Amino acid sequence: MPKGKAKGPKGKKITLKIAKNSIRIALDGGLRLDLSKMGITTFPKCILKLADVDELDLSRNMLKKIPSTIQKFQNLRWLDLHSNQLEDLPEAIGSLQKLLYLNISNNKLTTENLPEDLSLLKNLRILNLGLNCLDSIPTTLGSLKELKEIGLFDNALTTIPKSVKNLPNLKKLNAERNPFPDSTEEVQDDSIKRVETLYLVQEKDLCSSCLEMCQNERDKMNMLTNKTQSSSRKLSFPLLLTPNSPAKDNQEWRLKGKDL
Known part of the structure; x- marks a missing residue:
């Protein structure tokens, strides 16, 4: 070679x-x-x-x-x-x-x-x-x-x-x-938060059926939180519905926000 x-x-x-x-x-x-x-x-x-x-x-x-x-x-x-x-x-x-x-x-x-x-x-x-x-x-x-x-x-x-x-x-x-x-x-x-897309909608902007659905979902989540006595801090949205609620499927006009 x-x-x-x-x-x-x-x-x-x-x-x-x-x-x-x-x-x-x-x-x-x-x-x-x-x-x-x-x-x-x-x-x-x-x-x-x-x-x-x-x-x-x-x-x-x-x-x-x-x-x-x-x-x-x-x-x-x-x-x-x-x-x-x-x-x-x-x-x-x-x-x-x-x-x-x-x-x-x-x-x-x-x-x-x-x-x-x-x-x-x-x-x-x-x-x-x-x-x-x-x-x-x-x-x-x-x-x-x-x-x-x-x-x-x-x-x-x-x-x-x-x-x-x-x-x-x-x-x-x-x-x-x-x-x-x-x-x-x-x-x-990381200061650049990587979270799922959140859908926040004011109650006054929802139809009655969607409002009821979201309230039921929120009640279920509250009951689950109380039962498990989770130590994590409970989120509060005084005038806004629960993020990622089922109402998002029926609200084409909803606001969207996505952090990178």
């Missing part, structure tokens, strides 16, 4: 011509360089000549490394690197101050190899870290005050820092399929 180190797959070579032909107009009118699903194994240096684009899509390739020259893309608002083979990211990624969207899910990133300078992306709105090998989340990500959505699903997390859960503008936190020691406790401690 011939000796030597086994070579990885030889990816497609991206030329400047190919890259220019891959530029599209984004929905907001900006320029998007779409090199997704191209079989790329190394970051194409030629695209540094197109560093004025607003969006860069290198997803679904076989990239193992992003060079520090990514900092040349100072206009980037949208960067998609998901579904590659990245084991780390350069600190230089923190210099992309205009970045609003960063997707680095489905890679091989570990907590130790997450760059500290991620916390410098002060304008970031969406961050996807799902499907990696993270066993913890840096508390410094709590400085990303503009974050609205963060994906942490399918990692090895046992807890989420309060600095991240309590971000002021956070509306969606997906941490499904992580080995939390007590998933119920984790959800209850």
Whole structure:
């Protein structure tokens, strides 16, 4: 057998011509360089000549490394690197101050190899870290005050820092399929409550039959509570009917509210 180190797959070579032909107009009118699903194994240096684009899509390739020259893309608002083979990211990624969207899910990133300078992306709105090998989340990500959505699903997390859960503008936190020691406790401690949809309807807005049905259901629940002498605090809705009551099936106009 011939000796030597086994070579990885030889990816497609991206030329400047190919890259220019891959530029599209984004929905907001900006320029998007779409090199997704191209079989790329190394970051194409030629695209540094197109560093004025607003969006860069290198997803679904076989990239193992992003060079520090990514900092040349100072206009980037949208960067998609998901579904590659990245084991780390350069600190230089923190210099992309205009970045609003960063997707680095489905890679091989570990907590130790997450760059500290991620916390410098002060304008970031969406961050996807799902499907990696993270066993913890840096508390410094709590400085990303503009974050609205963060994906942490399918990692090895046992807890989420309060600095991240309590971000002021956070509306969606997906941490499904992580080995939390007590998933119920984790959800209850989360400032982003994950509960069933509640249907709250004022009594005056119900027909007589629905009102009677709801009152019966409430009476049954009260009787059950009294019998079991449950130690849990009893909920009280002075002017509102019981949440998730059977009346919801007959009230198409009802108000809905769902917390993420």
